[in-house]
Amino acid sequence: MTRRNESELDLTPMIDVTFLILIFFMVTASFSMQRAIETPNPENDQASRSAVVQDFDPIRLHVDRHGSFLLMTTDWQKELVGKQELVSELAAAKRATPMTSDLRIEVESAARLQALVDAMDAATIAGFQQFQLTEIASELI
Numbered sequence: 832m833t834r835r836n837e838s839e840l841d842l843t844p845m846i847d848v849t850f851l852i853l854i855f856f857m858v859t860a861s862f863s864m865q866r867a868i869e870t871p872n873p874e875n876d877q878a879s880r881s882a883v884v885q886d887f888d889p890i891r892l893h894v895d896r897h898g899s900f901l902l903m904t905t906d907w908q909k910e911l912v913g914k915q916e917l918v919s920e921l922a923a924a925k926r927a928t929p930m931t932s933d934l935r936i937e938v939e940s941a942a943r944l945q946a947l948v949d950a951m952d953a954a955t956i957a958g959f960q961q962f963q964l965t966e967i968a969s970e971l972i
Contacts, residue, residue, distance in 0.1 A: 889933040889963070890924050892917075894950050896941040904928060914949045921957035934962040 893901040900911040902920050904927070911917050921934070934954050938947050954962050 889935045890921075890928065891935045891937060892921070892950055892954070894936065894938045894942050894946050896939045896943070898943055898946040900946075900950060914953055917950065917953040918956050921953055921959070925958055934959045935965060936962055937965045937967050940966055940968055 891903040893903065895901070898912075900917050902909050902911055902917070902924060904924055909920060911920055936947075936950050936954065938950075951962070951964075
């Protein structure tokens with residue numbers, strides 16, 4: 832009968848536990864793909880020298896940091912909460928002003944990304960072919 836050297840440690844149980852922990856974290860981890868919003872890059876860093884002349888005021892949509900929307904036209908403005916209400920009001924505003932095909936989305940810098948995505952999605956559903964995205968400073972309350 833041979834005696835084991837008392838200074839020798841059996842690392843097999845520790846390796847087993849390590850692999851079990853690794854498998855646990857691999858199974859429970861959430862691997863969701865994050866998508867970025869593509870915005871066109873400016874061709875250069877210089878300011879534009881040509882002025883764009885429009886005969887009409889575009890429809891403006893303000894997205895605040897709380898996730899609510901303020902839809903503004905030349906005649907009226909409405910505060911909206913929720914994407915479904917936003918889609919219906921944007922479609923109504925587009926029908927009311929057929930000459931206006933542009934939408935200006937003004938987003939506060941502290942607004943959540945989901946609110947911006949909802950606004951862009953609602954504009955596409957409502958039939959706006961193009962829209963201008965502008966970041967504005969958040970108002971402190």
